[in-house]
Amino acid sequence: xxxxxxxxxxxxxxxxxxxxxxxxxxxxxxxxxxxxxxxxxxxxxxxxxxxxxxxxxxxxxxxxxxxxxxxxxxxxxxxxxxxxxxxxxxxxxxxxxxxxxxxxxxxxxxxxxxxxxxxxxxxxxxxxxxxxxxxxxxxxxxxxxxxxxxxxxxxxxxxxxxxxxxxxxxxxxxxxxxxxxxxxxxxxxxxxxxxxxxxxxxxxxxxxxxxxxxxxxxxxxxxxxxxxxxxxxxxxxxxxxxxxxxxxxxxxxxxxxxxxxxxxxxxxxxxxxxxxxxxxxxxxxxxxxxxxxxxxxxxxxxxxxxxxxxxxxxxxxxxxxxxxxxxxxxxxxxxxxxxxxxxxxxxxxxxxxxxxxxxxxxxxxxxxxxxxxxxxxxxxxxxxxxxxxxxxxxxxxxxxxxxxxxxxxxxxxxxxxxxxxxxxxxxxxxxxxxxxxxxxxxxxxxxxxxxxxxxxxxxxxxxxxxxxxxxxxxxxxxxxxxxxxxxxxxxxxxxxxxxxxxxxxxxxx
Amino acid sequence: xxxxxxxxxxxxxxxxxxxxxxxxxxxxxxxxxxxxxxxxxxxxxxxxxxxxxxxxxxxxxxxxxxxxxxxxxxxxxxxxxxxxxxxxxxxxxxxxxxxxxxxxxxxxxxxxxxxxxxxxxxxxxxxxxxxxxxxxxxxxxxxxxxxxxxxxxxxxxxxxxxxxxxxxxxxxxxxxxxxxxxxxxxxxxxxxxxxxxxxxxxxx
Numbered sequence: 273x274x275x276x277x278x279x280x281x282x283x284x285x286x287x288x289x290x291x292x293x294x295x296x297x298x299x300x301x302x303x304x305x306x307x308x309x310x311x312x313x314x315x316x317x318x319x320x321x322x323x324x325x326x327x328x329x330x331x332x333x334x335x336x337x338x339x340x341x342x343x344x345x346x347x348x349x350x351x352x353x354x355x356x357x358x359x360x361x362x363x364x365x366x367x368x369x370x371x372x373x374x375x376x377x378x379x380x381x382x383x384x385x386x387x388x389x390x391x392x393x394x395x396x397x398x399x400x401x402x403x404x405x406x407x408x409x410x411x412x413x414x415x416x417x418x419x420x421x422x423x424x425x426x427x428x429x430x431x432x433x434x435x436x437x438x439x440x441x442x443x444x445x446x447x448x449x450x451x452x453x454x455x456x457x458x459x460x461x462x463x464x465x466x467x468x469x470x471x472x473x474x475x476x477x478x479x480x481x482x483x484x485x486x487x488x489x490x491x492x493x494x495x496x497x498x499x500x501x502x503x504x505x506x507x508x509x510x511x512x513x514x515x516x517x518x519x520x521x522x523x524x525x526x527x528x529x530x531x532x533x534x535x536x537x538x539x540x541x542x543x544x545x546x547x548x549x550x551x552x553x554x555x556x557x558x559x560x561x562x563x564x565x566x567x568x569x570x571x572x573x574x575x576x577x578x579x580x581x582x583x584x585x586x587x588x589x590x591x592x593x594x595x596x597x598x599x600x601x602x603x604x605x606x607x608x609x610x611x612x613x614x615x616x617x618x619x620x621x622x623x624x625x626x627x628x629x630x631x632x633x634x635x636x637x638x639x640x641x642x643x644x645x646x647x648x649x650x651x652x653x654x655x656x657x658x659x660x661x662x663x664x665x666x667x668x669x670x671x672x673x674x675x676x677x678x679x680x681x682x683x684x685x686x687x688x689x690x691x692x693x694x695x696x697x698x699x700x701x702x703x704x705x706x707x708x709x710x711x712x713x714x715x716x717x718x719x720x721x722x723x724x725x726x727x728x729x730x731x732x733x734x735x736x737x738x739x740x741x742x743x744x745x746x747x748x749x750x751x752x753x754x755x756x757x758x759x760x761x762x763x764x765x766x767x768x769x770x771x772x773x774x775x776x777x778x779x780x781x
Numbered sequence: 782x783x784x785x786x787x788x789x790x791x792x793x794x795x796x797x798x799x800x801x802x803x804x805x806x807x808x809x810x811x812x813x814x815x816x817x818x819x820x821x822x823x824x825x826x827x828x829x830x831x832x833x834x835x836x837x838x839x840x841x842x843x844x845x846x847x848x849x850x851x852x853x854x855x856x857x858x859x860x861x862x863x864x865x866x867x868x869x870x871x872x873x874x875x876x877x878x879x880x881x882x883x884x885x886x887x888x889x890x891x892x893x894x895x896x897x898x899x900x901x902x903x904x905x906x907x908x909x910x911x912x913x914x915x916x917x918x919x920x921x922x923x924x925x926x927x928x929x930x931x932x933x934x935x936x937x938x939x940x941x942x943x944x945x946x947x948x949x950x951x952x953x954x955x956x957x958x959x960x961x962x963x964x965x966x967x968x969x970x971x972x973x974x975x976x977x978x979x980x981x982x983x984x985x
Contacts, residue, residue, distance in 0.1 A: 410864060411943065414936045414952045415853070419846035421873050421932040422820050428927050430818035 448759055450710070450720050454751035455740065458491070460484055464509060465730065465746035467642060467659065467686060468553045468567075468594040468610065472744045473522075474733040475515035479536065480742065481522055482750065483510035488524060490536060493735060501539060502532075514555035514562075523562050525552025531564050533576055545581050547572045554596035556605065561624040563605060565593025571607055573625035584625045588615055595644040601651045604631070604670050608641025614656050616670050632673040638662040643688040643699065647713075655697055657685025665699060667714075679716045681709065687731050692738035693756045700743055702728030708743055710755060722753050792898040793906075798972035799858035801903075803851045805910050805968070805975065806884060809917055810847060810868055810935070811837045813882055816921050819870060819931050831911040833918075850935050853946060857939055858973065861888050865938035869955040873930040878955040880927065880981045887974040899971035909968035913977050916965040923963070925984050959983045 462485035463471060471483040480491040486504040491497070504510060504526060512525035520537040529548035534541050550567035557563075561583065562574045569589035574581040589609030597606050605617040605626050614634040617626035639659030647653035652671045658664050665685055667676040684702035691698065691710075696719060698710045706728050710719040727746035734741055739757045744750050793801070808830055815825045815836040820843070825836035838844060857863045868882040890897055936952055945951075961983040967976040 411939050411941050411945075412867075412936050412952050412954055413939055413943070413945065413949050414934055415846065415850045416948045416950050417846065417849070418932070418934060419843045420840070422930060424930070426821055426930065428818035428929075428931075429822050430816070430921060430926060431928070 448757075450722075450755045451753070452720070452722065454722075454724055455754045456752040458750040458752070460744060460748050460750045462487075463730070463744060463746070463748050465727070467640065467684075467730070468592050470512040470514070470554050470594075470596075470731060471510065472731040472733045472742065472750070473513045473515045474735060474742060475520070475522075476518050476736050477520060478736050479515075479520075480733065481513045481515060481536075482744070483513050483524070485509050488513065493740075499539070501534060501536060502541070511551045511553045512555045512564075514557055516557045517559075523555045523557065523564075525555050525564055527551040529566065531555065531562065531574065533562075543576070543581075545574050545576070547574070547582050547585075550592075554593050554607075556596040556598045558598040558602045558605070558619070559624045563596060563598065563625070565589075565596045565607060565609075567592040569593060569609060569611070571596070575625075583623070584628060586617070586626070586628050588617075588630070589613060592640075594640055594642040595656070597644040597646055597654075599646040599651055599654070599670070600648060603651070604646075604654075606644050606646070606654050606656070606670075608637075608644055608656060610640040612637050612639055612641065612658075612662075614641045614644075614668075616654070616668070616673075632668075632670060634666075634668060634673075634675070636666060636675060636678070637664065639684075643685045645688040645690050645697070648690050648692050649695070655688050655690070657681070657688050657699060660684040660702065665697075665711075665716075677714060677716060679711070683707075684728065686729050687743075689732045689734050689741060691756045692734070693758050696756070698732065698741055698755065700729030700732045706745065706747075708732070708741065708753065708755075720755075722755065724751055725749065791902065792900055793903065793970055793972065794899075795859055795897050795972055798899060798970040799855045801906060801910075801970050802858055802886070802973050802975055803855045805913070806854070806866060807847060807851055808835050808837070808910075809884070809914060809977070810882075810933075811835065812914060812917050813868060814838055814843070814933065816918055817870065817880070817924070817927055817931075819927065819933060831907050831914060833911055833914055835914065847935075850937075853949070854937055857937065857943060858886065860943075862939045862943045863937055864940070867936040867938065867955065869934045869936055870927065870931050871934070871955070873932050875929075878957050879929070879931060880924070880979065881955050881957060883976075883978045883980065885976040885978070887976070889969065889971055889974055897972055901969070901971045906968060906970055909966070913966045913968055917977070920963070920965075920979060924979065924981055957982055 460482060463482075464485060472480070474480045474493070478493045480493055481501070482489050482491065486509050488501045488503070488510055490499050490501050501522070502524070508527045510524055511527055514523045515521070516523070520535055521542070522534045522536050524532040524534060526532065529546065529550055529552060531545045531548070531552055532541055533543050533545065548564065548566040548568065548570065552564045552566055554565035555562060560575060560577050562576050564572050564574065565588075566572070569587065569591050571586040571588040571593055572582055573584040573586075575583045588607050589611050591610035593607055593609050595606070595608030598604070599606070602624060603619050605619065606614065607617065608614045612635065614637060615630040616632040616634070618631040619626050634656075637656065637658035639662035641656050641658055643655075643657030643665075645655045647655065652669055653676065654668045654670055656666050656668065658666075663681050663683055663685065664678050665681055665688065666678040668674070669676050681699060681701060683704065685699055686702055687700035689698045690696075690713075695713050696710055697713050698708055700708050705721070705723055706725040708722040708729060710722070711717065712719055725743065725745035725747055729743045729745050731744040732741060733744075739754060741753045741755055742750055743753065811825070812835050814820055815822065815838070820838060820840065822836075824838055824840050826839050827834045828837045854863060854866065863886050865886060866884040868884075869878055870880040870882075871878045936955065957980055959982060960980045962978060962980045965977040965979070967974060969975075
């Protein structure tokens with residue numbers, strides 16, 4: 273039992289009569305070192321130097337403490353040496369000579385440590401309280417032919433249930449830090465606050481094309497250089513811009529219904545293609561075919577290589593075509609119009625344009641369908657967002673023509689963009705918060721909301737590395753959000769490079 | 782003793798109650814042996830009872846040990862001599878007690894009437910037992926891993942006036958250092974009330 277061990281330890285401590293080995297040498301010893309005072313009272317544990325008995329302890333009887341009965345030894349040896357001089361008959365204890373440790377021990381451990389009858393009674397009562405019975409009145413029995421133990425070398429199979437080391441990598445916290453403030457804010461004066469236009473595009477060469485009124489600016493995101501590419505005359509304004517998938521060719525749709533093709537490396541207009549009767553609010557490239565959507569609801573496919581550039585004319589919509597996107601594999605074209613219809617057109621095999629009858633007609637949206645985005649990793653999945661009256665983001669499987677999912681965003685959906693770095697989608701919204709929302713796909717749980725725009729987010733564009741989203745707001749600002757920056761672990765993966773060589777590149781004059 | 786004064790068909794006699802308790806202990810102990818990984822899982826076979834699937838050891842020696850122990854216990858339960866059954870799991874090498882499962886027995890009703898019966902529906906009792914067994918099965922969630930070769934023993938705390946059967950002996954109570962205790966549900970046959978609790982070494 274522990275207390276018995278303690279008792280024996282204490283008594284052996286008390287009985288030591290050699291010099292103190294632990295602790296610093298008391299001052300009196302240091303001073304009187306010459307006086308051969310090595311034998312110290314072991315009971316005089318108090319190292320206070322104001323011991324009045326130091327001299328006597330040195331020359332009188334050694335180790336008065338040998339008796340653990342503890343008659344205060346200092347008082348035997350130095351009866352009259354209390355520091356108080358004329359004490360008279362008052363009893364003044366010599367505190368220095370008193371061993372408080374021993375005294376305390378004696379007080380706390382009375383001699384009748386376990387023999388006292390009260391103690392036994394106490395033990396019995398405690399036992400009854402603790403065990404609900406008198407411990408002496410019970411037997412603990414066990415069958416003597418024990419069950420065998422498990423075979424030698426057997427390891428507890430439950431080991432798998434316990435985490436042996438750090439949490440495995442798969443359980444790693446997938447939360448990442450998304451800066452809530454934009455990385456940069458660019459001014460976009462005179463950007464037209466028109467839901468039906470597409471005024472921003474970011475090329476694979478890291479050049480951002482932004483149409484501000486009648487001016488078209490190119491902003492090199494790598495160098496920060498800004499250059500004005502063109503300016504329309506009169507009251508005309510630019511209605512849409514679209515970069516070819518690869519290269520420096522930019523298609524510009526104008527209010528007058530023409531579609532211009534620009535070589536931005538040389539800042540030179542290559543050609544002007546007509547065919548529309550009203551403004552060209554949407555453009556989409558599929559290799560050498562440029563598809564344009566018009567306010568009239570008409571969709572044209574231009575083969576930009578040919579003199580007779582119109583390869584197909586599609587009366588797709590009854591009202592303005594505001595959303596137009598080719599799927600990444602070029603199999604489908606999605607077009608959304610102000611007539612609240614979303615059409616999916618299948619590409620003609622062997623060519624890069626579509627037929628004139630839609631593969632699917634989706635009428636689920638209750639407002640104009642401008643926001644369109646094809647999933648980069650599931651190439652038949654299209655996300656579409658509706659306008660103010662609709663406020664839904666819907667996901668379509670275009671192989672089957674089924675609405676896979678829909679989510680009420682409570683706000684006009686002006687633009688949609690899939691992240692290429694994460695399984696996430698970002699949407700730009702109008703009233704009331706003018707925010708960007710990042711959603712987990714396919715769960716459609718909100719990852720975060722990025723607020724900052726003071727007017728609706730008109731357009732979204734993504735940097736070629738997929739890390740930065742640019743939002744163009746009606747508050748005449750362009751904000752760059754670094755919301756899809758790859759984490760260190762993701763960085764290690766080989767970066768996906770578009771390897772397919774462009775046919776168009778070789779074909780263009 | 783069974784059926785001496787059966788009032789109606791569904792009444793549980795003292796003997797029947799003891800049988801229920803012993804059956805529970807059989808399933809409970811086997812479940813613990815499996816859940817705590819004391820024996821290889823391939824020695825266990827699933828058995829349906831109480832609406833649960835419980836893994837029962839197929840090792841003949843373990844079965845024999847449990848049968849003898851529980852048969853003896855059954856007699857003592859009828860005699861109301863048992864206070865507690867303890868399943869002690871100890872390290873084979875160091876003989877340290879790693880874990881102790883206590884089944885505290887309380888007796889209800891008129892303790893002098895040998896022909897006592899209980900009107901409690903058997904289904905209700907079985908449901909109570911099922912709840913306890915579920916708790917035992919889920920205890921692996923908080924009990925520490927028994928990371929050593931372990932053996933088990935069953936100690937029965939009895940009155941001091943029981944006759945020692947052959948091949949039985951007195952033992953010392955198993956204490957656990959730095960113990961942590963978790964109480965499970967109890968079940969009650971209205972003759973026997975069984976409280977289950979587990980005491981385990983707190984590793985810190």
